[in-house]
Amino acid sequence: MATAQSTRTTSITVEVDDMTYTDVVEPRMLLVQYLRERLGKTGTLVGCDTTNCGACTVHLDGQSVKSCTMFAVQADGHAVTTIEGLAQGGELHPMQKAFHEKHALQCGFCTPGMIMQSIDLIKEHPDPDEHTVRDGLEGNLCRCTGYQNIVAAVQEAARTTRESAVSTTEEGAA
Amino acid sequence: MIPSAFDYHAPTSLDEALTLLAQGGDDAKILAGGQSLIPVMRLRLAGPELLIDLGRIDGLRGIEDDGDAVRIGAMTPHHDIASSALLGEHAALLCAAARTVADPQVRHRGTFGGALVHADPAGDMPAPALVLGAEFVIAGAGGIRTVSATDFFEGLFTTAVGEDEILTHVRIPKHTGWGARYEKFTRVAQQWSIVAVAATVRAEGSAIAEARVGLTNMGSVPIRAESVEAALAGCALEEAAIARACASAAEGTDPPTDTNGDADYRRHLATVLATRAVLSAAGG
Numbered sequence: 001m002a003t004a005q006s007t008r009t010t011s012i013t014v015e016v017d018d019m020t021y022t023d024v025v026e027p028r029m030l031l032v033q034y035l036r037e038r039l040g041k042t043g044t045l046v047g048c049d050t051t052n053c054g055a056c057t058v059h060l061d062g063q064s065v066k067s068c069t070m071f072a073v074q075a076d077g078h079a080v081t082t083i084e085g086l087a088q089g090g091e092l093h094p095m096q097k098a099f100h101e102k103h104a105l106q107c108g109f110c111t112p113g114m115i116m117q118s119i120d121l122i123k124e125h126p127d128p129d130e131h132t133v134r135d136g137l138e139g140n141l142c143r144c145t146g147y148q149n150i151v152a153a154v155q156e157a158a159r160t161t162r163e164s165a166v167s168t169t170e171e172g173a174a
Numbered sequence: 175m176i177p178s179a180f181d182y183h184a185p186t187s188l189d190e191a192l193t194l195l196a197q198g199g200d201d202a203k204i205l206a207g208g209q210s211l212i213p214v215m216r217l218r219l220a221g222p223e224l225l226i227d228l229g230r231i232d233g234l235r236g237i238e239d240d241g242d243a244v245r246i247g248a249m250t251p252h253h254d255i256a257s258s259a260l261l262g263e264h265a266a267l268l269c270a271a272a273r274t275v276a277d278p279q280v281r282h283r284g285t286f287g288g289a290l291v292h293a294d295p296a297g298d299m300p301a302p303a304l305v306l307g308a309e310f311v312i313a314g315a316g317g318i319r320t321v322s323a324t325d326f327f328e329g330l331f332t333t334a335v336g337e338d339e340i341l342t343h344v345r346i347p348k349h350t351g352w353g354a355r356y357e358k359f360t361r362v363a364q365q366w367s368i369v370a371v372a373a374t375v376r377a378e379g380s381a382i383a384e385a386r387v388g389l390t391n392m393g394s395v396p397i398r399a400e401s402v403e404a405a406l407a408g409c410a411l412e413e414a415a416i417a418r419a420c421a422s423a424a425e426g427t428d429p430p431t432d433t434n435g436d437a438d439y440r441r442h443l444a445t446v447l448a449t450r451a452v453l454s455a456a457g458g
């Protein structure tokens with residue numbers, strides 16, 4: 001019997017977490033599928049079928065996107081950062097540290113997407129009030145925490161990021 | 175779910191895209207930001223044989239000063255509209271509405287052109303485009319044509335853009351210094367408008383000189399509340415006077431009844447939201 005397998009394929013080159021990959025994919029392959037199934041980057045999760053939950057959030061050229069609502073071919077020639085690319089030299093990213101310290105997770109399923117979106121949020125709002133944090137996380141659902149500690153973690157990471165920016169500037173000036 | 179298989183092209187010129195679209199016929203679809211199309215493909219409610227991605231065509235993305243108007247490329251994402259200083263000065267209503275679309279991730283990918291051509295009756299960009307008198311630049315095999323805002327939105331999910339045509343730009347006549355407010359009513363976060371009112375106002379002293387008021391999700395197409403606009407001309411900047419002028423907001427509309435509310439509820443909402451939107455746009 002003929003299979004439904006498509007022969008329609010295309011070659012893409014994508015930078016993911018600072019490594020360059022070239023792969024042949026079907027155009028219908030979602031970016032999140034490519035990350036998880038081809039590259040084994042299972043840190044990025046899929047929580048829904050309707051572009052609502054945000055568990056799949058990654059950065060495309062530095063901007064947050066839902067990787068379940070993009071085809072891998074659309075990322076051809078672009079740079080993707082996932083939750084797995086945040087820690088540098090064994091040091092957690094300040095947002096990861098803040099989520100850990102403020103106990104901003106319970107089951108952890110929403111956490112990779114929450115962290116990726118929160119990084120985008122504080123880039124645009126370096127000193128966000130509670131409303132700004134909740135608004136900026138509108139596209140990320142958490143079924144456990146009630147969001148309270150997530151808000152606290154984002155504000156904490158924003159504070160440490162502002163402080164380290166100040167100290168870097170001071171070092172630069174010295 | 176994984177969408178059904180399709181052929182994919184990412185042309186680098188508009189001419190190439192139009193040729194592919196003509197060859198593809200009924201089975202071809204334009205892919206812009208994909209934030210409406212990909213969800214329906216994932217649910218297998220749509221299964222195009224050919225996708226033509228506009229994402230690699232230069233010149234379809236960006237916001238430019240164009241004399242008495244601001245010219246917006248169809249592929250400009252919602253996020254760029256929301257944060258544009260140029261639009262903030264000359265068409266603040268568009269920025270206000272774009273900020274309420276979906277969530278930040280969807281606003282990074284979803285495009286102005288895609289939202290207008292998709293023409294969801296609950297979509298937030300059509301009513302502001304209508305009341306600002308947008309001009310739609312549409313390319314097809316026969317060349318370029320321009321369609322006015324009053325002729326663009328034809329019906330439920332239907333616009334003047336033909337199957338073999340591409341919306342390339344939208345020109346928004348400048349409304350420099352007009353106050354603006356997009357008053358969107360939802361019950362939960364990240365929801366589509368149950369009803370929304372788009373208002374932009376030019377105040378002179380303690381009165382409204384001119385106002386434009388549009389309604390989202392009060393029918394199959396965006397509606398301009400002309401009787402409200404007429405009543406607002408010369409109206410004092412006072413809540414009671416503005417509320418009186420906005421009382422006719424739902425006149426002549428045929429809003430939907432669904433799980434979010436029935437038609438009467440929506441008519442009531444329209445008058446309440448119109449008053450709030452105009453007051454806020456006028457700086458009250």
Ligand SMILES: Cc1cc2nc3c(=O)[nH]c(=O)nc-3n(C[C@H](O)[C@H](O)[C@H](O)COP(=O)(O)OP(=O)(O)OC[C@H]3O[C@@H](n4cnc5c(N)ncnc54)[C@H](O)[C@@H]3O)c2cc1C
Pocket residue numbers: 050051052203204205206207208209210211212213228248249274275276277280283284285286287288289291292294296297298299335339340341342364365366367
């Ligand atoms: C979770 C979620 C919540 C949302 N909430 C809202 C909301 O509150 N308010 C709101 O307004 N929108 C909302 N949206 C929709 C969002 O605004 C989409 O970005 C928009 O409707 C479609 O734009 P797009 O660029 O993604 O288009 P696509 O999905 O790529 O295309 C949509 C349709 O338009 C056609 N098309 C696109 N561009 C062109 C063009 N230039 N010329 C000809 N045809 C074209 C395509 O063929 C397709 O049929 C939401 C989406 C999601 C996923």
Ligand code: FES
Pocket residue numbers: 045046047048049050051052053054055056057066067068069
């Ligand atoms: S998996 Fe839910 S938004 Fe992408």
Ligand code: FES
Pocket residue numbers: 104105106107108109110111141142143144145
């Ligand atoms: S911690 Fe469980 S969903 Fe957020």
